[in-house]
Amino acid sequence: MGAPRTILYTGKGGVGKTSVAAATARRCAAGGLRTLVLSTDPAHSLSDVLGERLGAEPTPAGDRLWGQEVSAQDAMEDHWSAVQAWLAGALVARGVDRISAEELTVPPGLDELFSLLTLKRHYAGDAYDVIVVDCAPTGETLRLLSFPDVARWWLDRVFPQQGRLLDAARPLARAVLDVSLPGRDVFDDVATLVRNLITMNEILRDHEHVSVRLVMTPDRLVIDEARRTFTYLNLYGYLTDAVVVNRVFGEEVGAFFGPWRARQQEQLVAVTDAFAPVPVLEAPYFDEEVVGPVMLDRLGDALFAGGPPPEALRHRSVSQRLELDRESATLRLELPFARRDDLSLKRVGAELVVRVDGHKRTVLLPPALEGFEPRGATFDDGALTVTFGRDPVVVADGA
Numbered sequence: 167m168g169a170p171r172t173i174l175y176t177g178k179g180g181v182g183k184t185s186v187a188a189a190t191a192r193r194c195a196a197g198g199l200r201t202l203v204l205s206t207d208p209a210h211s212l213s214d215v216l217g218e219r220l221g222a223e224p225t226p227a228g229d230r231l232w233g234q235e236v237s238a239q240d241a242m243e244d245h246w247s248a249v250q251a252w253l254a255g256a257l258v259a260r261g262v263d264r265i266s267a268e269e270l271t272v273p274p275g276l277d278e279l280f281s282l283l284t285l286k287r288h289y290a291g292d293a294y295d296v297i298v299v300d301c302a303p304t305g306e307t308l309r310l311l312s313f314p315d316v317a318r319w320w321l322d323r324v325f326p327q328q329g330r331l332l333d334a335a336r337p338l339a340r341a342v343l344d345v346s347l348p349g350r351d352v353f354d355d356v357a358t359l360v361r362n363l364i365t366m367n368e369i370l371r372d373h374e375h376v377s378v379r380l381v382m383t384p385d386r387l388v389i390d391e392a393r394r395t396f397t398y399l400n401l402y403g404y405l406t407d408a409v410v411v412n413r414v415f416g417e418e419v420g421a422f423f424g425p426w427r428a429r430q431q432e433q434l435v436a437v438t439d440a441f442a443p444v445p446v447l448e449a450p451y452f453d454e455e456v457v458g459p460v461m462l463d464r465l466g467d468a469l470f471a472g473g474p475p476p477e478a479l480r481h482r483s484v485s486q487r488l489e490l491d492r493e494s495a496t497l498r499l500e501l502p503f504a505r506r507d508d509l510s511l512k513r514v515g516a517e518l519v520v521r522v523d524g525h526k527r528t529v530l531l532p533p534a535l536e537g538f539e540p541r542g543a544t545f546d547d548g549a550l551t552v553t554f555g556r557d558p559v560v561v562a563d564g565a
């Protein structure tokens with residue numbers, strides 16, 4: 167048994183994350199698995215979509231199905247109240263008005279992060295076989311989880327000292343500077359947050375059980391954002407096991423939408439190029455909103471019928487890995503269908519274009535590779551390793 171199978175759906179606003187998450191959860195439950203669908207988006211819509219009134223704790227929403235809309239407010243109070251109180255006090259003391267001060271005590275994305283920490287409890291428990299997470303639009307939250315190495319460093323080295331120093335400085339600060347330094351409770355909150363981040367990061371890297379699925383519509387800007395997310399998910403070692411292209415026009419749209427459909431079909435090819443070998447799931451643009459069990463099951467059918475069960479891991483490896491040091495970098499790309507010969511690479515702006523026997527893979531390079539140029543490539547075991555160096559040289563070709 168072990169940890170529950172956990173699927174996180176993320177993607178740009180309005181692309182269909184909540185619909186796809188709810189459809190997946192219903193299908194998992196129908197397949198006999200105890201399933202929880204969890205919304206960490208502060209603007210919840212899961213209740214409406216499922217047609218069930220969900221609470222801040224898991225609420226029954228069908229056979230073997232539960233739904234939960236985490237209260238960002240509660241999560242915040244549990245985790246951050248000491249920091250908030252101290253920071254708000256400090257800001258007000260410096261002339262910031264009370265309302266702005268309250269706003270400023272919560273860095274963007276933090277409320278959703280605290281909501282996501284709910285996952286920790288379910289992951290450690292054995293109440294569910296599957297947990298489906300409907301994340302907030304940006305995917306920024308997952309990014310926040312990506313600095314545990316830095317966090318660990320702070321925790322080990324800075325925090326103990328900081329605490330001691332502050333205790334020593336406290337009476338002096340109060341007497342001379344007229345400020346109150348953060349108390350132990352503030353440090354406890356921050357230290358707990360850091361520890362939670364480390365745990366969450368470990369959970370998200372459990373490739374046996376946990377994967378992210380990127381939801382998008384077949385529109386260029388939406389796909390571009392999904393590619394950026396994909397790049398950093400890969401960099402941080404989070405497994406993306408599928409991408410979902412939602413709201414694809416079918417043939418029945420007729421002449422008026424014909425040109426739209428043609429453009430969408432082009433975008434679908436671009437999606438395959440950008441995310442391969444991660445499989446692409448597709449759902450059509452339905453003639454009505456995806457609300458309620460009937461429509462959710464239509465969506466679930468469109469996505470999963472005829473394939474492996476919805477919870478199955480569709481891809482098992484992180485398909486891009488980057489190692490970076492000061493002067494050089496290596497990027498490892500899975501290209502399962504490629505042969506050693508007939509391989510070319512070229513950097514075009516922020517993209518690396520890899521061509522192999524007529525296939526094209528475009529990889530959006532992370533900003534960290536700014537100023538690096540591809541120098542050479544080797545091909546082994548179905549994976550391409552590209553070496554980068556700092557100075558601009560003529561683009562290397564082949565293996």
Ligand SMILES: Nc1ncnc2c1ncn2[C@@H]1O[C@H](COP(=O)(O)OP(=O)(O)OP(=O)(O)O)[C@@H](O)[C@H]1O
Pocket residue numbers: 178179180181182183184185186207211302303412413414449450451452453454455456457465
């Ligand atoms: N395949 C589809 N066909 C038709 N309508 C769809 C489809 N998928 C989703 N919708 C509709 O599109 C709208 C947005 O979907 P949804 O709320 O699932 O997106 P979201 O990514 O969760 O949005 P948000 O970022 O606001 O949370 C809803 O009205 C939903 O019913």
Ligand SMILES: [Mg+2]
Pocket residue numbers: 183184185207211300
């Ligand atoms: Mg949503």
